[in-house]
Amino acid sequence: MCLRYNVYDMVTHYALYKTMLLIRRFEERLLIEFGTGKLTGTTHVCIGQEADAAGVLSAIDPEDVIFSNHRCHGHLLAYGGDPYHLAAELMGKSTGLVGGRGGSQHIQWHNFYSNGIQGGIMPIAAGMALAEKALQTGKIALAFIGDGTLGEGVLYESLNLASLWKLPLFVVLENNHYAQTTPVEISLAGSMAGRFTAFDIPVWELESSDVLEIHSIATKTVDFVRSSGGPGCLILHTYRFAAHSKGDDTRSPDELERIRVFDPLSIHGKRLTTEQRDDLEGEVRVIIDNAFNRAGSDPYPTLPPENMMENTDLLNPDS
Amino acid sequence: MPTILESLNTALLRTMDADDRVYVLGEDILDPYGGAFKVTRGLSTKYPGRVLTTPISEAAIVGVANGMAMRGLRPVAEIMFGDFVTLIADQLVNHAAKFNWMYNSKVKVPIVIRTPMGGRRGYGPTHSQSLEKMFMGVPGLKVVAPNTLGDPGQLLESAIADDDPVLFVEHKLLYTRSLLEPDQGDLIDFEVHESGGTYPNFILHIPNHVPQFTLATYGYNFELARAAVLNLLMEYEIFTEIVLFSQLSPFNLEALFESLQRTHKLLTVEEGTLSLGWGAELAARAAEKVNGLMIRRVAALDLPIANTKSLEQSILPSLQDITSAALRLTDR
Numbered sequence: 221m222c223l224r225y226n227v228y229d230m231v232t233h234y235a236l237y238k239t240m241l242l243i244r245r246f247e248e249r250l251l252i253e254f255g256t257g258k259l260t261g262t263t264h265v266c267i268g269q270e271a272d273a274a275g276v277l278s279a280i281d282p283e284d285v286i287f288s289n290h291r292c293h294g295h296l297l298a299y300g301g302d303p304y305h306l307a308a309e310l311m312g313k314s315t316g317l318v319g320g321r322g323g324s325q326h327i328q329w330h331n332f333y334s335n336g337i338q339g340g341i342m343p344i345a346a347g348m349a350l351a352e353k354a355l356q357t358g359k360i361a362l363a364f365i366g367d368g369t370l371g372e373g374v375l376y377e378s379l380n381l382a383s384l385w386k387l388p389l390f391v392v393l394e395n396n397h398y399a400q401t402t403p404v405e406i407s408l409a410g411s412m413a414g415r416f417t418a419f420d421i422p423v424w425e426l427e428s429s430d431v432l433e434i435h436s437i438a439t440k441t442v443d444f445v446r447s448s449g450g451p452g453c454l455i456l457h458t459y460r461f462a463a464h465s466k467g468d469d470t471r472s473p474d475e476l477e478r479i480r481v482f483d484p485l486s487i488h489g490k491r492l493t494t495e496q497r498d499d500l501e502g503e504v505r506v507i508i509d510n511a512f513n514r515a516g517s518d519p520y521p522t523l524p525p526e527n528m529m530e531n532t533d534l535l536n537p538d539s
Numbered sequence: 540m541p542t543i544l545e546s547l548n549t550a551l552l553r554t555m556d557a558d559d560r561v562y563v564l565g566e567d568i569l570d571p572y573g574g575a576f577k578v579t580r581g582l583s584t585k586y587p588g589r590v591l592t593t594p595i596s597e598a599a600i601v602g603v604a605n606g607m608a609m610r611g612l613r614p615v616a617e618i619m620f621g622d623f624v625t626l627i628a629d630q631l632v633n634h635a636a637k638f639n640w641m642y643n644s645k646v647k648v649p650i651v652i653r654t655p656m657g658g659r660r661g662y663g664p665t666h667s668q669s670l671e672k673m674f675m676g677v678p679g680l681k682v683v684a685p686n687t688l689g690d691p692g693q694l695l696e697s698a699i700a701d702d703d704p705v706l707f708v709e710h711k712l713l714y715t716r717s718l719l720e721p722d723q724g725d726l727i728d729f730e731v732h733e734s735g736g737t738y739p740n741f742i743l744h745i746p747n748h749v750p751q752f753t754l755a756t757y758g759y760n761f762e763l764a765r766a767a768v769l770n771l772l773m774e775y776e777i778f779t780e781i782v783l784f785s786q787l788s789p790f791n792l793e794a795l796f797e798s799l800q801r802t803h804k805l806l807t808v809e810e811g812t813l814s815l816g817w818g819a820e821l822a823a824r825a826a827e828k829v830n831g832l833m834i835r836r837v838a839a840l841d842l843p844i845a846n847t848k849s850l851e852q853s854i855l856p857s858l859q860d861i862t863s864a865a866l867r868l869t870d871r
Contacts, residue, residue: 380599
C-alpha cells in the first residue's frame with residue numbers, strides 16, 4: 221500500500237491532524253523497535269515538532285524541492301513519503317527509500333533529500349533554487365535547518381548568495397532550543413532573525429505549536445518566495461519532547477513536563493471530536509503496523525557485483 | 540600547437556556553446572579579468588547569464604554547484620588556488636561524492652571543480668601546494684589531471700559530460716606550455732600508446748630497447764620526468780617507460796601493470812608531499828600485483844612550501860631528484 225497525500229486536501233483540520241498523528245505514532249514505534257532490535261544505529265525523532273512538518277509542507281507545492289536534515293522523518297511523511305518505504309529504510313532493508321544505504325538521516329524520494337551534515341545542505345538548496353529558476357520550472361527550494369545549524373559558517377555564505385542572486389529559497393529554521401544537549405542561550409549571540417535580515421532576507425517568525433498558525437504563516441512565506449523569486453525565511457520556535465537522538469537528554473523532568481503544553485496534537489486535537497481522533501488513531505495504527513510488519517519481513521540488501529569487483533581484485537591480486 | 544590554457548579555455552567556450560545547461564562559477568572570473576589564471580577569459584562576454592562571479596565563498600561555490608547539478612544543470616566551478624580545496628572538502632566528501640551511491644543511484648551530481656595546483660612560482664606555503672592527494676580515494680569522486688600529451692580541453696569536456704563529480708587539477712606551470720606534437724621534439728624518441736577510455740592513460744616507450752624501469756607520473760611532473768628520462772637515455776643509456784596518468788583516482792592500473800611486467804622496477808614522481816601520497820598507493824597496488832618489484836618514490840618533502848626560491852627548490856621534486864632516484868633504482 222502506498223500512502224500519498226494531496227497536499228491541498230491536507231488543508232483541513234482532519235488531514236493536518238492525521239499527518240501529525242502519523243508522524244508521532246511512526247516515531248514512537250521506531251523508538252520501540254530499537255528496543256526489539258529491529259532497528260539499530262541511531263536516529264533523531266521530531267516528537268513535539270510535528271506541527272512544523274505538517275504546517276509547512278501543507279503550504280508548498282508537491283513538486284517543490286525539499287532539503288531536510290538529520291531530523292527528517294516528519295518532513296518526509298508530511299511531504300507524502302510512504303511510511304512503509306521509510307520504515308524499511310530505517311531497518312536497513314533493500315526496499316527502503318534508498319535501499320538501506322542511507323538510513324535515518326540520508327533519504328531521498330521524489331524531490332525530497334536529506335543529509336546528516338549540519339549547514340552543508342544550505343548552499344545545495346540555494347543551488348537547487350538557482351537551477352529551478354534557470355530552468356523556469358516555477359519550483360522553489362525549501363531547506364530545513366535548526367538552531368544548531370546557525371553555528372555553521374557555510375550557512376552565511378549561502379544566505380549571502382541567495383539574497384545577492386535572488387534565488388527562490390525558502391529557509392525554515394526550527395528552533396527547538398537545543399543543539400543536541402547545548403541550550404541555545406549558551407551557543408548563540410545576537411538575534412536569529414537578524415542573521416537573515418542582515419542579508420535583506422525577509423523573516424516571518426512564530427512562537428507556536430498550533431499547526432493552523434504554522435500553516436498560515438508558512439503560506440505567507442511561500443507566497444512571498446514564489447512571487448518575488450527571492451529568498452524568505454520562516455523561524456518557528458518549537459519544542460522537542462524526545463532526546464536529540466536516543467538516550468542523550470540532559471534536560472530536567474520539570475522542563476520536559478513544562479513544555480508538554482506545546483504538544484501540537486493536544487492543541488490541534490481540540491478542533492476534532494473524540495470520535496474523529498479515535499478513528500484516526502485506528503487508521504494510523506493500521507498504516508504503521510502494515511509499514512513496520514511488511515518492512516520487517518523484507519530482505520537486507522547485498523552489494524551489487526559492480527561494487528564487489530574491485531575488492532575481489534584486491535583480495536586476489538594475481539587473478 | 541595550442542597552450543594548455545588555450546586548450547582549456549576553448550573547451551569551456553565550446554561546451555557552453557553546445558549546452559545551455561553548462562554554467563561556470565567562481566571568484567573573479569568575469570571579463571576583462573577573466574579569472575586569476577585566465578582560463579575563463581571570454582566566457583562572461585559571450586555567455587553573461589551563465590557565468591556567475593562569486594564572493595570569496597569556496598564552500599558555497601561548490602555547494603551551489605552541487606545543488607545546480609542535482610537539479611539538471613552542468614556547473615563548472617573554479618577554485619582560484621588549489622590550496623583552497625580544504626574549504627570545499629565537506630561539500631566534496633560529504634555531499635557531492637556521496638549522493639549518488641548513498642541515494643541508491645537515484646541522484647546524479649555532475650559537477651566539475653577546476654583548480655590550479657602546484658608550486659615553483661614563489662607563491663609560498665598557501666598558494667603552491669598540490670593537495671589533490673587529500674581527495675584521492677574518496678569513493679564517488681574522480682580526480683583528473685591534464686598534461687601536455689593528452690588533449691586537456693577534451694579531458695575537460697569529458698569531465699563536464701561525466702555524471703560523477705570530478706576534481707580537475709591543473710598545475711599552474713602547465714598553462715603556458717604547448718601541447719606536445721606527436722613524433723616531434725621531445726616525443727621523437729618515444730612510441731606513445733593511449734589506453735583509451737574517458738580519461739586515457741599513456742605509455743611512452745622507446746622502441747627496440749628493453750626498458751630498465753617504469754616511471755609513473757601525472758600533470759606537470761610529466762614535464763620534469765620527460766626531461767629526466769631523456770637525460771638518462773643520453774648520459775647513461777638507461778631506457779625508461781613512462782606511464783602517464785590522466786585519471787588519478789579511482790585508479791586504472793592496467794597500463795602500469797603491463798609496463799611493470801616488463802621492468803619490475805617502479806619510480807613514482809609527484810609534487811604532493813611524500814608521506815601517504817599518490818605514489819605510495821600506486822606502489823602498494825603494484826607490489827600486490829607484481830612479484831619482485833623494486834620501488835622508489837620522488838615527491839615533495841614533508842614540509843610546507845617555503846616562499847623563497849632556494850628553499851622551494853629544495854622542497855619540491857627536481858630533475859636531479861628524479862635522475863638520482865632512477866640511478867639508484869637501476870643500480871647505477
